[in-house]
Amino acid sequence: QVQLVESGGGLVQAGGSLRLSCAASGRASSSRGTGWFRQAPGKEREFVAAISWSGSSTVYANSVKGRFTISRDNAGNTVYLQMNSLKPEDAAVYFCNFLLAYGNPSIPLGSWGQGTQVTVSS
Numbered sequence: 260q261v262q263l264v265e266s267g268g269g270l271v272q273a274g275g276s277l278r279l280s281c282a283a284s285g286r287a288s289s290s291r292g293t294g295w296f297r298q299a300p301g302k303e304r305e306f307v308a309a310i311s312w313s314g315s316s317t318v319y320a321n322s323v324k325g326r327f328t329i330s331r332d333n334a335g336n337t338v339y340l341q342m343n344s345l346k347p348e349d350a351a352v353y354f355c356n357f358l359l360a361y362g363n364p365s366i367p368l369g370s371w372g373q374g375t376q377v378t379v380s381s
Contacts, residue, residue: 261285268375279340281355290357293338294365297351309365350379
């Protein structure tokens with residue numbers, strides 16, 4: 260069974276940085292990439308960034324473009340989200356998932372994990 264585990268969240272001041280990791284135990288055969296999503300209190304889950312299996316193509320939500328960078332390791336089993344210039348509105352639980360469709364929109368595939376909490380203080 261394919262599983263994803265998010266880590267790297269924490270408390271950071273506005274303007275600071277965090278790097279999230281998404282470790283996969285396997286790969287869904289129908290997956291075309293990996294994406295990051297987030298859910299803030301009282302809001303629905305939203306797309307953040309996506310990366311293709313090769314790592315050559317990336318897609319970002321407008322709200323994080325220029326501040327966040329998604330990447331994957333050489334083995335392809337870990338995807339990262341480097342978050343710079345964090346804002347209070349970035350505070351949320353961040354989730355990763357394989358993608359059935361890559362691009363805008365990116366369609367998640369499979370179930371969701373527990374995510375990792377990102378808290379941004381003013």
